[in-house]
Amino acid sequence: MKIVMAASECIPFVKTGGLADVVGSLPKELAKLGHDVTVILPKYSVIPEEQQAEFSRGEEIPVPFAEKMVSSALFTTVQHEVRYVFVEHDGYFGREQIYGQADDGERFAFFSRAVLAVLQNREYPADILHLHDWHTALIPFLLEKDHRYKDLQGALKTVLTIHNLQFQGVFPKELLTASLQMDEQYFNEQGVEWYGNLNMLKTGILFADKVTTVSPSYRDEILTEQYGEGLHPLLQKRKADLQGILNGLDTSFYNPATDLAIEMEFDYTSVEGKGVNKRAVQSRFGFRQRGDIPLLTMISRLAGQKGIDVLKETLPGILEKNDVQFVLLGSGEEQYEQFFQKLATDFPGKAAVYIGFDEPLAHLLYAGADIFLMPSHFEPCGLSQLISMRYGTVPVANKTGGLKDTVHEYDAAQQAGNGFLSDFSKGDSFDDAIQRALTMYQQSSHWDKIKRNGMQGDYSWSRSAKEYAEVYAGVAER
Numbered sequence: 001m002k003i004v005m006a007a008s009e010c011i012p013f014v015k016t017g018g019l020a021d022v023v024g025s026l027p028k029e030l031a032k033l034g035h036d037v038t039v040i041l042p043k044y045s046v047i048p049e050e051q052q053a054e055f056s057r058g059e060e061i062p063v064p065f066a067e068k069m070v071s072s073a074l075f076t077t078v079q080h081e082v083r084y085v086f087v088e089h090d091g092y093f094g095r096e097q098i099y100g101q102a103d104d105g106e107r108f109a110f111f112s113r114a115v116l117a118v119l120q121n122r123e124y125p126a127d128i129l130h131l132h133d134w135h136t137a138l139i140p141f142l143l144e145k146d147h148r149y150k151d152l153q154g155a156l157k158t159v160l161t162i163h164n165l166q167f168q169g170v171f172p173k174e175l176l177t178a179s180l181q182m183d184e185q186y187f188n189e190q191g192v193e194w195y196g197n198l199n200m201l202k203t204g205i206l207f208a209d210k211v212t213t214v215s216p217s218y219r220d221e222i223l224t225e226q227y228g229e230g231l232h233p234l235l236q237k238r239k240a241d242l243q244g245i246l247n248g249l250d251t252s253f254y255n256p257a258t259d260l261a262i263e264m265e266f267d268y269t270s271v272e273g274k275g276v277n278k279r280a281v282q283s284r285f286g287f288r289q290r291g292d293i294p295l296l297t298m299i300s301r302l303a304g305q306k307g308i309d310v311l312k313e314t315l316p317g318i319l320e321k322n323d324v325q326f327v328l329l330g331s332g333e334e335q336y337e338q339f340f341q342k343l344a345t346d347f348p349g350k351a352a353v354y355i356g357f358d359e360p361l362a363h364l365l366y367a368g369a370d371i372f373l374m375p376s377h378f379e380p381c382g383l384s385q386l387i388s389m390r391y392g393t394v395p396v397a398n399k400t401g402g403l404k405d406t407v408h409e410y411d412a413a414q415q416a417g418n419g420f421l422s423d424f425s426k427g428d429s430f431d432d433a434i435q436r437a438l439t440m441y442q443q444s445s446h447w448d449k450i451k452r453n454g455m456q457g458d459y460s461w462s463r464s465a466k467e468y469a470e471v472y473a474g475v476a477e478r
Contacts, residue, residue, distance in 0.1 A: 001472055003030060004126040006040045006115045008108065008135035013047045013084070014098060017301070018247070018383050019163050022214070023132060025250045029465035031081040038124050040115050042107075043075055043086035045094040051077075055086060063117045064148060065110050066179045072114055085124065087114040105171030108135040108200075109179050115139055116149055119156070128472045130159045134169030137204025138180070141192065144207055146182065157475040160208035162201070164380050165222050165229045166305070169200030205234055210475045211242050212468075214381035215402035219244030227378055245468060246405055247381040248461030249390065254366075256391045256455075261363035266392075268455035271448070274392050277368035284364075285352035287325045294324045294441050296434075297369035297393070299362050299384055302332025302340075307375030307398060307430070312339055314375075314431040319347045322438060328353045329365055366391040371437050375422070375430045379403050385419070389454030394447075395419040396433050406459075410440065410450050418454040 009015055011024030027037040043052075055075040062069045075086040087093075092107040101107065116139060118124055131139055140158040143149050176182050176198045187193045192203040205211055213219040219242055221227040223235050235242060252258075256274075257267040263280035266273025275291050282289045296318075300306045318324060326347075328340045340353040354361060366372075372388035374397040381402030385395040389406075397403040399421045410417035420437045422428040441447050 001469070001476065002036045002125050002127045003130060003472060004038045004040060004119065004124060004128070005130045005132070006136045006139065007132040008042065008111075009098065010039060010041055013041065013051060014044050016098065018381070019132060021250065021383060022163070022247055025248060025461045026465060026468065027082045028080045029248070029461040030469065032462075033465060033469055035469065038083045038085060038126070040085045040087065040118055042093040042098075042111055043088040044098055045090070046096065046098065061114070061117045061121055063110065063114045064181070065113050067181060070110070072117075074118065083124075085118060087111060087118070089114075105169065105175045106179055108169070109138060109175055112136055112138045112142060113180070116142060116152065119152060120149070126156055127476050128157055128159060130161070131204065131208070132161050133163050134167060134201040134204070137169065137200045139204070140207035140209070141186075141203045142180070142182075145186065157478065158208045159210045159212060159471060159475060160204045161212045161214065162222070162380070163214055165201070165227070165231065168202065168229065168231070170194060170197045171200070173198055202231055202234060205231065205238060209241070209478065210471060211238060212471065213242070213244045214247045215405050216244035216246065217404040218380045218401040221378065221401060243471060245464055245471070246402060247383065248464040249383060249386045249459040251390070251460045254387050254390055256367055259363055259367065261360040262367040263364065268392070268452050271392055271451060274367060277364060278370070281327065281364060281368035282325065285327055287349060287352070294370045294438055295368065296324055296326045296371045296373060297365045298328050298330065298373045299365060300330045302330050302336035304333075305377055307377050308336040308339070310375040310430050311373065314434065315343060316346070317431065318434055319343070319350050324350065324438070326351045327365060327369070329357065329362055331355050331357065366393055369393045370441060371396055371434070373434070374398065374403060376400060376403060377424065382406070386459045389418055389457055390459060392451040392455050394437060394450050394454060396430070396437050397421055398430065399423040399425075410446070412440070412446055415446070415449050416453070418450060418457060
């Protein structure tokens, strides 16, 4: 099957979050299954120069946008049997940041037109066009309603994946009528309109042949008013075409047995190597280098979704009442950064903070910590809990979205389970879940079992890629 993906980011070229991990990993697994896979991306100037040096410049394509035909050059490269096509437009993509610009709506509306122009080029034929998040969600609408794409209509089927429903791409009406030159008749509540604006994600949900989410539980959650971000009535109407597929993990990149970023490699048969990494973390942050002190960590964007408010209530008490150590790696809202900085000041030798992101340090923390904290209020999938378990670090998480699908409460009698859970929907305390973990930590035989249960789990993309292939086949048969 010929599959084309379009997205705003993709490792190893450009990344701001988990979207890039998915778009970087899934195509490689699909290619292993024998599919012909192409990924279309904006050619950002922030893509490292050494990578751009490997790109081959192709022809220029005409892109209809804002009453003009914009000429845009294409660049290509092939990695892991996946073809990558980059759309050049220095005015839109030659910037230091890929998001957070005043004209984001215009930039990604242009990219949507460019994706369809690439497909019309016929050098990149497709049976399935797989789109990711709001940045490309206009494409199914344009494909169906714009006469320019008659040659693609019918044969090309679309799948839209929602990575986080909270981000919908809401912009003024003029983006539809002026920039995209689409008729005003589509701007209504039954169409693309959303409280007087154009809602890109709503448009994609309305017009895509199939809609997926990044975990089965998140799929069920967004059908409700609590998690539906105002789009739950539309999602309920499309319920039959809405499917949850759990994200996987790049198990070659996140592999404690071969990871050169950590102090000592290890696997589930040699978990003693984990202690070497723990001492490396303790040394780096000036903690006492003792193996019997539980080391807790969190690696996260610091935002309300991630449950930082919960940690503000629980962490000071945990540090005060228990002989534990804690390290945060992350950045985000200033109020939350200040909280963790004050925590480190209030508990010297027990708490430390690194504001920002450092990939090698992240790997060392995954490898060296005992407990990983994820008190998210909602989590479409989450990768951190998967990485932590692969590195023998036990997650303590809230029971929501992908966390619910991957973290299972440890049952001492059955010696089954890989972590500890709170359930905010039932009023369960995150503090209680941490305390259960700390109690079990003192029982070495059980703690060793929990670690091994987590490390032996299947978190690879191979399983998820097969599910996506089944989705594509079903859509193609319509």
